[in-house]
Amino acid sequence: MTVKTRITRQKRVDWAWGYGMILPLLAGLGLFYFYPVYKVFRDSLYTVGAFNRSSWAGLANYTKMFQDSVMWRSLGNTLMYAVIIIPLTVVLALILAALLNTRIRGRDVYRVIYFIPTVTMSVAIAMVWRWIFNGDFGILNHIVRIFGGTPQYWLSDEHTVLLCISIVSVWMGVGYNMIILLAGIQGISSNYYEAAELEGAGKIRQFLKITIPLVTPTLFFVVITTVISTLQIFDVIYMMIPTKSIAMSYAQSVVMYFYRNAFEYSAKGYASAIAVLLFAIIMLLTLFQMRIQKKWVHYD
Amino acid sequence: MKKLAKLLAMLLALSLVIGLAGSAGAEEIEIHYAFWHGALEEFYNQCKTEFEAAHPGVKIILEPTSWDEYWTKLEAAATGGSIADVFHMNGVNIKKYADGEVLMPLDELIAKSDVDLNNYPPAMNAMYNFRGVQYGIPMDYDTIGLWYNKALFDKAGVAYPTSEWTWDDLTAAAKAITGIEEGVYGIAANYEEQQGFYNTVYALGGYFVDDEKFGFNDENTRAGIQCWVDLMKMGVSPSEKSLEENPAYLQFMAGKLGMVFSGDWVVSEYVSPECSVSDVIDVAELPLMPNGKRASVIHGKANCISAQTKHPEEAYAWVAYLASAEANEKLGPMGVTIPSFLKYSDLFFTAYPQYNMSIYSKAAAEYSYVYPSALNPEWSTFMWEELIKAFNLDISVDEACSNIMARLGQ
CATH class of the missing domain: 3.40.190.10 (Periplasmic binding protein-like II)
Structure with a gap:
């Protein structure tokens, strides 16, 4: 009996300490994460104008959304970004990680070079790429002219703007994913490769039959995070395309449209509804990926 | 985690101390x-x-x-x-x-x-x-003036702008200057609001917003926009896309433009060391429109x-x-x-x-028009999204204006 109470008391003290320790973090999360999430769901059911004056709107924001052609175009653009950026980023990151895991000369230098875009300020990156793509003075057009092509206003043209943004995004995202995959590859036991060598398997066969299957848990993580971040693409567009650009409607993503509604048109209720839709899409996609992972992810 | 907790606790304590100190001496x-x-x-x-x-x-x-x-x-x-x-x-x-x-x-x-x-x-x-x-x-x-590059005017043999200048004079000068050197254009005629078509629309008697009613069906409003698009069609201005990627004032500073509408705030750029034409430029009043009037948006x-x-x-x-x-x-x-x-x-x-x-203060005192605004700022988004297509010569000014009114529900 006495023993029992002592344990409970001890446990209580432990719990108190435990909760006390995570309290600052929980307070921060609650204030800056859970509350805003609640607020977005709530605001999506209200008309929220300037100075947060709000009135009940029911599902009006959602019905407006389904009739809003700009919204659908932004969603279409976002899916295009996803189709281009996700496979490119993942495949390039995987190939680079495999190459930089071999014993090549200057391996560390390459690793640093590929990781640099991740630690560089995105504003600086956007500035440089804007100059590369510049229609009058850009390096890209200079090269195009040398090869006898027609120069373009890459960032103002409806046909090229989305591709340009995608290229910059891939360039920015590859380094980070490469490092994660590199860590995954290094966790693969060398026994497998030694066995494969003995059996006479070549490097490419080793990569396809050993590296890829065994790195799938890491790959799964990379795919999930890339899908989420690509569907939330915003900063590159915001920094590379001037607000009043003829190409804006061809480059605008859902988050960009959300931002403009919330902060340019003071339509925070409608903006919240857009955020909720994007949240639902991302959640469904992630759940779907969780489901099908059994088919391709190997945990040993 | 422990470090974070410590840090937060310290911040909390610090903010309390600051708060107390602040309230102590609040007599004035x-x-x-x-x-x-x-x-x-x-x-x-x-x-x-x-x-x-x-x-x-x-x-x-x-x-x-x-x-x-x-x-x-x-x-x-x-x-x-x-x-x-x-x-x-x-x-x-x-x-x-x-x-x-x-x-x-x-x-x-x-x-x-x-x-x-x-x-x-x-x-x-x-x-x-x-x-x-x-x-x-x-x-x-702020008001708007017409800046011009005297060196390019001299080379083209055109007289400098005066206070009697009309829109036709401006068009003729722009034509003469275009192509005088490689990559040189007469004027920047891209989508610009305060430093562009706002001025010509008001001079011609058009309007944008009047008591929450919008003026894009007004023929004077359309004429005030059309005159710029006409310059674009004549090819006397760099394209909309070019001016989007390299703003007009920068192209003017590089000596690539004969004329540009600029607000007084841009003068600090024009005297900066980055400006290669500081010594050969000057500013004149905006040109008179065909109805004999001029306007400068303030x-x-x-x-x-x-x-x-x-x-x-x-x-x-x-x-x-x-x-x-x-x-x-x-x-x-x-x-x-x-x-x-x-x-x-x-x-x-x-x-x-x-x-x-001094043309800037003359404009303010004699022919300045209020910068247009409406309760809901969304109208200006519809305006640029549609008009920019007209300046890019994809659709006509009339079509763009009708689209704006349709999107505004008027």
């Missing part, structure tokens, strides 16, 4: 003043010193914010009830803030004080008058008082001081912005004696 009245123009800080520091000497017991707290954050911060502060007592306002936002009951009506306070609104440009007073109530006192203004900041302030009299005293002859006389020669007090406007121009800058 504090007037918080929020503004965005970084270059004005020096001027406000001087004003603060003089004002505090003349008003013992009142302390001015300057709260400068960068332009990018200013409106987000101001709106959040107004919503949360912590807005500064006095703050900068602009023409785009005045209706929203006045309608939101964030601003204090000033009519009675003005009547009781030495401030005389006749000292400021009428269009500027009108900009800060919402439904018959005055909410702000103008502090500076815009400028005003000082407004929060409806929530606990010290309306002291706040107004500060606003009145900033509107006074004394303060404006100090502001002018600094060359930062044109003082709204008309008598002292010209002092700004003494900072740039090499250019014919």
Whole structure:
């Protein structure tokens, strides 16, 4: 009996300490994460104008959304970004990680070079790429002219703007994913490769039959995070395309449209509804990926 | 995790200490003043010193914010009830803030004080008058002028612009200058609002917003936009895309443009070392339109008082001081912005004696039109999204204007 109470008391003290320790973090999360999430769901059911004056709107924001052609175009653009950026980023990151895991000369230098875009300020990156793509003075057009092509206003043209943004995004995202995959590859036991060598398997066969299957848990993580971040693409567009650009409607993503509604048109209720839709899409996609992972992810 | 907890605890303790220290010495009245123009800080520091000497017991707290954050911060502060007592306002936002009951009506306070609104440009007073109530006192203004590159004019054998110049003269000069050197164009005729078609639309008698009704079906409005698109069609301007990626003032500074419409604030760029043509450029009045009229759109900041302030009299005293002859006389020669007090406007121009800058104050006094704004700012998005296609020569001006009206539901 006495023993029992002592344990409970001890446990209580432990719990108190435990909760006390995570309290600052929980307070921060609650204030800056859970509350805003609640607020977005709530605001999506209200008309929220300037100075947060709000009135009940029911599902009006959602019905407006389904009739809003700009919204659908932004969603279409976002899916295009996803189709281009996700496979490119993942495949390039995987190939680079495999190459930089071999014993090549200057391996560390390459690793640093590929990781640099991740630690560089995105504003600086956007500035440089804007100059590369510049229609009058850009390096890209200079090269195009040398090869006898027609120069373009890459960032103002409806046909090229989305591709340009995608290229910059891939360039920015590859380094980070490469490092994660590199860590995954290094966790693969060398026994497998030694066995494969003995059996006479070549490097490419080793990569396809050993590296890829065994790195799938890491790959799964990379795919999930890339899908989420690509569907939330915003900063590159915001920094590379001037607000009043003829190409804006061809480059605008859902988050960009959300931002403009919330902060340019003071339509925070409608903006919240857009955020909720994007949240639902991302959640469904992630759940779907969780489901099908059994088919391709190997945990040993 | 432990480190984070420690850090948070320390921050919490620190904020408590600061809070206590702050409340201890709060005997004098504090007037918080929020503004965005970084270059004005020096001027406000001087004003603060003089004002505090003349008003013992009142302390001015300057709260400068960068332009990018200013409106987000101001709106959040107004919503949360912590807005500064006095703050900068602009023409785009005045209706929203006045309608939101964030601003204090000033009519009675003005009547009781030495401030005389006749000292400021009428269009500027009108900009800060919402439904018959005055909410702000103008502090500076901007108008538009026609800048030209004398070297390119000489080379093309065209006479420089004068005050009698018409839109036809401008078109002829633009044609003559285009192609005189490789990559040189006569004028920038891209989508520009205050430094572009706003001026020609008003000169021709058109309008954008009138009591929440929009004017894009008005034939004069359309004509004021069409004249620019015609220049685009003639090929006397770099394309819309080119000017989007490399703004007009930069192309002018590089000697690639014969003419450009520029606001007075751009002059600081034109005298900077980055400008390769500083010595061969000058500014003239905007051209007369075919109806014999000209217009220059005016815009400028005003000082407004929060409806929530606990010290309306002291706040107004500060606003009145900033509107006074004394303060404006100090502001002018600094060359930062044109003082709204008309008598002292010209002092700004003494900072740039090499250019014919007085056209800017002449425009303000004689033919300035209020910068258009509506309660819902969304209209301007519809405007640029549609009109920019007309400037890119994808659709006609008429089609673009009809699209705007359709999207506005009018």
